[in-house]
Amino acid sequence: MKVLDSDEAEKLRQLGLAVIRTEGEAIQDLQARVGDAFVDACRYLLACEGRIVVLGMGKSGHIGSKIAATLASTGSPAFFVHPGEASHGDLGMITPKDVVLAISNSGETEEILTILPIIKRLHVPLIAMTGNPASTLARSADINLDVSVRQEACPLGLAPTSSTTVTLVMGDALAVSLLEARGFTAEDFARSHPGGRLGRRLLLLVRDIMHSGEAIPAVPVTATLGEALVEMTKKGLGMTAVLDGERRLAGIFTDGDLRRALDRNVDLRHARVADVMTRNGKTVTPDILAAEALRLMEENKINGLMVIDEHQAVVGAFNMHDLLRAGVV
Numbered sequence: 001m002k003v004l005d006s007d008e009a010e011k012l013r014q015l016g017l018a019v020i021r022t023e024g025e026a027i028q029d030l031q032a033r034v035g036d037a038f039v040d041a042c043r044y045l046l047a048c049e050g051r052i053v054v055l056g057m058g059k060s061g062h063i064g065s066k067i068a069a070t071l072a073s074t075g076s077p078a079f080f081v082h083p084g085e086a087s088h089g090d091l092g093m094i095t096p097k098d099v100v101l102a103i104s105n106s107g108e109t110e111e112i113l114t115i116l117p118i119i120k121r122l123h124v125p126l127i128a129m130t131g132n133p134a135s136t137l138a139r140s141a142d143i144n145l146d147v148s149v150r151q152e153a154c155p156l157g158l159a160p161t162s163s164t165t166v167t168l169v170m171g172d173a174l175a176v177s178l179l180e181a182r183g184f185t186a187e188d189f190a191r192s193h194p195g196g197r198l199g200r201r202l203l204l205l206v207r208d209i210m211h212s213g214e215a216i217p218a219v220p221v222t223a224t225l226g227e228a229l230v231e232m233t234k235k236g237l238g239m240t241a242v243l244d245g246e247r248r249l250a251g252i253f254t255d256g257d258l259r260r261a262l263d264r265n266v267d268l269r270h271a272r273v274a275d276v277m278t279r280n281g282k283t284v285t286p287d288i289l290a291a292e293a294l295r296l297m298e299e300n301k302i303n304g305l306m307v308i309d310e311h312q313a314v315v316g317a318f319n320m321h322d323l324l325r326a327g328v329v
Contacts, residue, residue, distance in 0.1 A: 019153040019161065026149040026162040027169055033146045034173060041143045042177050044125040045076060050097030052078035057111050059160040060103040060167065067101070067171030074179040083111035099125045105147070105163045107135020116140055129167055145170055206293050207286035209326045210307050210316030211237065218243055218314060221250045221274050225261070228253050228273040239304045241314045242277045248312040251277035254304070283308045286315060290328045293318075 004012070045052060052071055056064030064080055071078035078101075081093055094100065100119055102112050107130035116137070119126055128141035131148040138144040147170050153161035217235035219228050221244050231240045232253070239254040253273050261268070261276040283306050284293050293305060297320065307316030 022151060022153040023162045023165045026151075026166050029150065030147070030166050030169060037143050037145055038173070038177075041127045041145060041174065042181065044099050044127060044143065045174065045178055046181055048076075048097070048099040048125075050077075050095050050099075052076055052101055053094050053098050054078060054080045054101045054103070055083050055112055055115075056080075056103035057083055057109050059164050060105060060109070063164050063167050063171070064101075064103045066168060067103075067175070070172060070175045071178070074175050075182045076175065076178045083109070083115060094119070094122060094124065096122055096124060099127065101127045101129070102137060102141070103129045103167060104135070104137050105131040105160065105167070107132040107137040109137070112137060129170060131163055204290040204326055204328060205286065206284055206288055206290055206307055206318070207316065209290055209322045209328070210286065210318045211235070211322070212316045216314060216317050217241060219253075219273060221245070223273045225266075225268055225271040225273050225276060228277075229258070235317075237304055237317055237319050239306075239317070239319070240273075241306050241317065242273055243314065247314075249283065249306060249308055249314050250274070251279045252281040252306055253277040254302075256302075281306070285309070290323060290326060294323050294328055297323075 052068070054064040054068040054071075056062075061080070061082060068078040068080040079093075104112055107128070113136055116126075120140070125143075126141045128137045128144045129147050130138045130144060131146075132138060133144055133146050133148070147163065147167045149162040149166055152159065152163060153165075215235065217231050217237055217240035219231050219240055219242060221242050223231075223242070228240050228242070232238065232255075239252055241249055242251040242253055244250040251274065253276065257276050257278055261271070266276060282296060282300055282302060284296065286307050286309070297303070297305060304317065304319035306314055307318070309315050
């Protein structure tokens with residue numbers, strides 16, 4: 001690693017700050033352009049019966065791919081098509097029910113202009129994002145969103161920096177506005193992100209994580225304290241259900257109950273589990289969200305829960321470790 005003196009280090013810091021300031025100012029300028037054209041673009045996108053097809057070359061293509069992904073994950077089905085590939089068959093991916101969102105800073109990107117006549121022939125709405133409202137693409141579009149910038153953050157004025165940032169922000173503005181207009185909820189978001197933490201918190205049910213069948217720790221109400229301890233050790237959940245003669249939940253015996261029994265000098269060799277168990281303990285049903293079960297456990301400062309059905313029969317059990325493994329915590 002190169003060693004820098006204090007002047008060199010400060011120069012790098014100031015260069016970084018200058019880039020952030022320049023791009024921040026470009027975003028501020030963008031606010032004045034969120035007007036009628038933006039609203040009209042949203043109307044086209046909301047009325048789309050097919051998919052939003054995003055086009056872009058080079059850096060605009062990278063930004064377009066991100067915008068398409070954001071739209072798709074927030075309730076507006078979208079995908080990205082490379083304009084160069086579109087000329088060689090991928091244009092068939094665009095249908096008359098779609099809306100095309102074409103991105104080009106210059107508005108003169110050759111690969112996009114080449115396929116403009118085909119897009120027009122399909123009679124699909126064309127929304128452009130350009131940095132030049134007088135460009136061919138801007139004039140050909142049904143709606144042009146102005147994403148021009150006063151200057152790039154690159155000191156040479158060459159590398160797309162401010163322009164790509166502003167385009168991405170405009171894309172986010174579209175996606176979030178559509179999300180709100182569609183009434184898209186956190187649950188909807190989770191359904192399209194089942195592998196993410198939010199998806200797990202909002203979609204995972206207790207039945208998905210609980211131990212069932214022979215893995216449920218359970219002893220009869222007539223069991224001794226020793227038998228209950230053996231069952232707890234064997235099943236490894238730090239608790240056991242105590243069942244009545246009809247195998248319904250009569251109580252729960254936990255590590256905490258054992259400690260309280262020791263505090264009271266209970267004779268562990270002769271005591272019955274029914275004498276030291278917790279009656280009317282907290283339980284859940286299989287079809288509640290695992291996140292809701294977690295909230296119940298945190299509020300009551302407990303480490304595990306029994307799962308019961310409508311007849312008070314025990315159908316499952318789980319503890320905090322199961323929630324951790326499932327990614328709910």
